[in-house]
Amino acid sequence: MTVSLDIWHLDVPEFLEMQAENGDQRRKAYDIFPQLVVADEFMRRVLDRRSWTLVDPYEVRVKLGIELAELWGENFEQAYAKVEDWAEKGELELVKRVNARDLFKTIMRSQVETGMPYLWFKDTVNRANPNQHDGYIPGGNLCQESWSNVAPGKLAHCCNLNSLNLANLEVEELPEICALAVRMLDNTIELTQAPFQAAGDHNQRYRTIGVGCMGLADWLAKRRLSYGHLSEISNLFEDIGYYCTQASMELAKERGAYAAFAGSEWSQGKLIGAKPQTWFLENAACPERWQQLAADIQQYGIRNSHITAIAPNTSSSLVQGVLPVFCRFIAVFSTISGLKARFPLRHPLSAKVCGFTRKIRLSCKTKL
Numbered sequence: 001m002t003v004s005l006d007i008w009h010l011d012v013p014e015f016l017e018m019q020a021e022n023g024d025q026r027r028k029a030y031d032i033f034p035q036l037v038v039a040d041e042f043m044r045r046v047l048d049r050r051s052w053t054l055v056d057p058y059e060v061r062v063k064l065g066i067e068l069a070e071l072w073g074e075n076f077e078q079a080y081a082k083v084e085d086w087a088e089k090g091e092l093e094l095v096k097r098v099n100a101r102d103l104f105k106t107i108m109r110s111q112v113e114t115g116m117p118y119l120w121f122k123d124t125v126n127r128a129n130p131n132q133h134d135g136y137i138p139g140g141n142l143c144q145e146s147w148s149n150v151a152p153g154k155l156a157h158c159c160n161l162n163s164l165n166l167a168n169l170e171v172e173e174l175p176e177i178c179a180l181a182v183r184m185l186d187n188t189i190e191l192t193q194a195p196f197q198a199a200g201d202h203n204q205r206y207r208t209i210g211v212g213c214m215g216l217a218d219w220l221a222k223r224r225l226s227y228g229h230l231s232e233i234s235n236l237f238e239d240i241g242y243y244c245t246q247a248s249m250e251l252a253k254e255r256g257a258y259a260a261f262a263g264s265e266w267s268q269g270k271l272i273g274a275k276p277q278t279w280f281l282e283n284a285a286c287p288e289r290w291q292q293l294a295a296d297i298q299q300y301g302i303r304n305s306h307i308t309a310i311a312p313n314t315s316s317s318l319v320q321g322v323l324p325v326f327c328r329f330i331a332v333f334s335t336i337s338g339l340k341a342r343f344p345l346r347h348p349l350s351a352k353v354c355g356f357t358r359k360i361r362l363s364c365k366t367k368l
Helices: 040-048 057-064 073-088 100-114 122-127 171-191 197-206 216-222 230-255 277-283 287-300 314-319 350-367
Strands: 002-006 033-038 051-055 095-099 118-121 161-165 210-214 333-337 342-346
Touching: 040 051, 040 073, 040 100, 051 057, 051 073, 051 100, 057 073, 073 122, 095 100, 118 122, 161 171, 161 314, 171 210, 171 230, 210 230, 216 230, 230 287, 277 287
Parallel strands: 002 033, 033 118, 161 210
Antiparallel strands: 051 095, 333 342
16 A cells, blocks of 8 residues: 655655654554655755745645645645745744755655655656646556546546566567557456446546556567667657557547547647657657657547556566566576565576586686
């Protein structure tokens, strides 16, 4: 379970101590995953070594009528400036001023000591939200692979995920496999029962899916590439993003667009991450196809509001004998832990590597 707290909340210092081994054990919570929701304004103040004001959201709501947790971007910054002004005048009682950089150092120390909290950058995520017209994203989920609009008691984010096994894929197979993965997940929404009503309503409104991957290290090794070959990796994931998005558009022709499509960033000609077409024209390896895809989406709609994700797949990938997501090999032979067992791993080129090593050893023995 993950519990999130906004970076401006009065309880942030205590929140950072909840998993530390020292201190009052009655104030600890070792079985949750704490998450800090961070605003851009805080990071700017970290850079500038400026002060940061921690406040009580209830007092702010009662006295100013402002719900800070529901705001992001410029709206948050304007409201937060008003809150600080009231605090400066002494109109708020529950206030604590800290140096933003010192607070960030405390966060980093907690991460070094406990591995937590993880940071969720609210403004960045909401700028990339394709459904800005229909709500906002207040925080991330436990695995942090996908986010979407939620509303307490009404809409609950639902994860519908699968992963492409890159170790067994050739580039020319991507169009067909991506289309199959998208169709499979869209069928899952129709054929399965959500665990509770809010999750089911969310599925029907946004139809969020997440096509991920596993075995990037295997894909690179089989092509004699490394993680330094950034253009090849970028082109691979551009192809995956394009073919999955195109498949969702084709599904919209067949089954209709998702319910909240009208007014979305997709409907305005924007693409993955709510980025404008100009970004793809400047950065994509094949920019023209993205321009055509944006026009097709505006004409036919898109079936799923979110389509690709970095799906968590450690256990499922290890069962298939490949490394999770984009994790790398650390040795020719090694083991890695899954949920219930340790799995042996063999580098995909281990036979050739071992043969080469054996030749070196024999050569050394001959010379000796």
